[in-house]
Amino acid sequence: MYILRKSLVVFKYLFLVLVFVDIHHGFNKKVSIMILLFLFSTVIMINDYVRNKILNKNSKYKYVSLFFTICGAAVLRYFVRGLGASGYIFFSLAELLGVKGKLLKIFFLIHGTSFFIVSILSIGIPNTVDKMSDMGITIISYFAVASIIYSIKMIQMEKEETKQLNEKLKLANIKLQEYSLKVEDLTISKERRRVAQELHDSLGHSLMALTMHLEFAKKVMDSKPDKVKGVLEKSEKIAKDSVNDLRKAVNALKEEREIEHLNESIKNLIDNFEIAGGVKINFNGDMSVDDVDINIKNSIYKTIREALTNSIKHGQATEININMVKSSEGINLIISNNGIRCDKIIKSNGLNGIENRIGLLNGRVNYFSGKNSGFSIEANIPI
Secondary structure, three states: OHHHHHHHHHHHHHHHHHHHHHHHHHHOOOHHHHHHHHHHHHHHHHHHHHHHHOOOOOOHHHHHHHHHHHHHHHHHHHHOOOHHHHHHHHHHHHHHHHOOOHHHHHHHHHHHHHHHHHHHHHHOOOOOHHHHHHHHHHHHHHHHHHHHHHHHHHHHHHHHHHHHHHHHHHHHHHHHHHHHHHHHHHHHHHHHHHHHHHHHHHHHHHHHHHHHHHHHHHHHOOOOHHHHHHHHHHHHHHHHHHHHHHHHHHHHOOOOOOOOOHHHHHHHHHHHHHOOOOOEEEEEOOHHHHHOOHHHHHHHHHHHHHHHHHHHHOOOOOEEEEEEEEOOOOEEEEEEEOOOOOOOOOOOHHHHHHHHHHHHOOOEEEEEEOOOOOEEEEEEEOO
């Protein structure tokens, strides 16, 4: 859309150059009028240049400049006969592609009104067949061009709206991922508290009962040795039950689920991030990494998860590449994106978390940023 608008503006400038030629041909015997029209056309050209190259797109002065261009185009069409002035007023409609909201309708109304006023002044009241024919052709031509410009603008607005909705959907998906992780953490935390209470209720009481049985056995060991065997058998049962309860509690107290199949887990993670669209994630994995220590796999999974979140949320990346290779020296993980260039890396909780996890495995992490765009994370983990 940007290229189309610029192309139409270039054509407008070409027609403005033709205006100078038409002025020279039409007023070469009226030097004073020719000079005035030359000056007026030059002012219009400078005004167009300043609007397109210098003024901010949301500046109120840009709209004042556009108003001057429309009125100036109408004046040129009235005084200068020829293809240049006629083409210039038509192609000045292309400038409306940069106007948004209610102002778009206002400028269409201004342009159309000025065009038809000048057409009536130039052609005259359509009271003859020739004049009616000329006026009909003029009206049809104008509405044809205006309809094309308006349709292009509507398509442009729909694309912008779709882009904004995709961005919102992408952010919503990231937040959903974050909420999912928080819910998982809260669930684990809740489970830990529950297990801790069970430990207190069951294992604590079992150990107390075991202590009481052993103390009783110690007291009656000399006076009633026949009862000691029964007490010891019951104590053994209490101890075995306590060991089983403790084993269950240890499994439940694990802070997170273990990543058994890392490559498959990463692919599922990628599917979750790609569900909103707008981002392409390429994964080049290594199946042999599934055989390494569970702590290494957990750290790699968390590192990739954090990198994907940062790439989309902060880097606004549309393409992310993940390369994971295992060698005799260790595991090399590179995560790169085409997002916003990072001149100064400020380590957030996420980046610090990556460094801490990899550091606990005696690994190292490096960050890189491209010359124009992109950001990369490289992690090396010894095995």
